[in-house]
Amino acid sequence: MIKNEKSTNVIQSLQVGLNIIDIVATKNRPLKFTEIQELTGITKSNLYKYLNTLTMLDVLYRDKKDGTYSLGGKFIEYCAAALGDRNVIGKITPYLREISASTSQTALLAVWTHGGPVIVDIYSANYGLNIGAQVGTRxxxxxxxxxxxxxxxxxxxPQVKEWKQSELRKLTDERRKQLEEEIEGIRQRxxxxxxxxxxxxxxxxxVPVLDFQRDLVAAVTVVGFTERIPKTADEQAGKYIMDCVAEISKSFGFLAD
Incomplete structure (x- = not known):
């Protein structure tokens, strides 16, 4: 429920609009009009005006097929600018398209935020596939x-350490140990x-995108039906993805040993 506190020091309509964006961003899935209304408590007529304005500004995106709302391109552009990653997205987007088209799977780009990795771009060759995430998902x-x-x-x-510790606390001791071993293997492979x-x-x-200092810039991920996703880099699709991301890393100055 959106708070209705009045103050002479704030623009209430702007506050309401930002609260709507916050609700759409934190649900990690597209929301229907009725869901947004239930979560905000705004009247139908006013909510239509807010959603139409936010959609017109491309801060929210309305799917014409099912009428759901998700984060729009302009919002992601603002996020990228705040993170200093506008150039990252611009450089990697053509590769995402190519990977998605060549593998017939969904290709996504994720960058770091204070709360963990977040999806900032997605290209899908299979629009009927539910990958359980969208742009803006942590x-x-x-x-x-x-x-x-x-x-x-x-x-x-400290933010990375806090995120990892928070996630590890959700796991059993045995699973934590397995994961730490797996992560060590990922560093090598x-x-x-x-x-x-x-x-x-x-x-x-x-696959990680690394820069000239061997720092992590982003991650390129391919998502699809289990039987179509490579488990190793020895498989044809795995090798292709690795080669594409190696080219991306080169553009950021990374040199392999």
């Missing part, structure tokens, strides 16, 4: 993307695989 540690960030993001950064981390029958393969 990805968990056990996802292929999450494991790449755990492996390559510097834990001396430069890719990770996750078996159905978010949605049944949907798995993922993720």
């Amino acid at each position: 990805l968990p540690l056990l996802s292929a993307t999450g494991k790449v960030f755990a492996a390559f993001k510097d834990e001396r950064d 430069f890719f990770s695989y996750a078996l159905e981390p978010l949605v049944k029958h949907v798995s993922s393969f993720s």
Whole structure:
């Protein structure tokens, strides 16, 4: 429910609009009009005006097929600018398109935020596939993307350390030990695989994008039906993805040993 506190020091309509954006962003899935109304308590007529304005400004996106709302391109552009990653997205987007078209799977790009890795771009060759995430979704540690960030993001950064510890607390002692061993292997192989981390029958393969200092810039991840996603870099699709991401890393100055 949106708070209705009045103050002479704030623009209430702007506050309401930002609260709507916050609700759409934090639900990690497209929302229907009725869901947004229930969560905000705004009258139908006023909510239509807010949603129409936010959609017109491309801060929210309305799917014409099912009428649901999700984060729009302009919002992601603002996020990228705040994170200093506008150039990252611009450089990697053409590769995402190519990977998605060549593998016939969904290709996504994730960058680091204070709360963990977040999806900032998606290209899908299979629009009927539910990958359990959308642009703006924070990805968990056990996802292929999450494991790449755990492996390559510097834990001396307090935010990275806090995120990893928070995620590890959700696991059993045995699973934590297994994961730490897996992460060490990811550092050596430069890719990770996750078996159905978010949605049944949907798995993922993720590769780090590194810069000239060997710092993690982003992660490129391919998501699709489990039987179509490579488990190793020895498979044809795995090798292709690895080669594409190696080219991306070269553009950021990374030199392989």
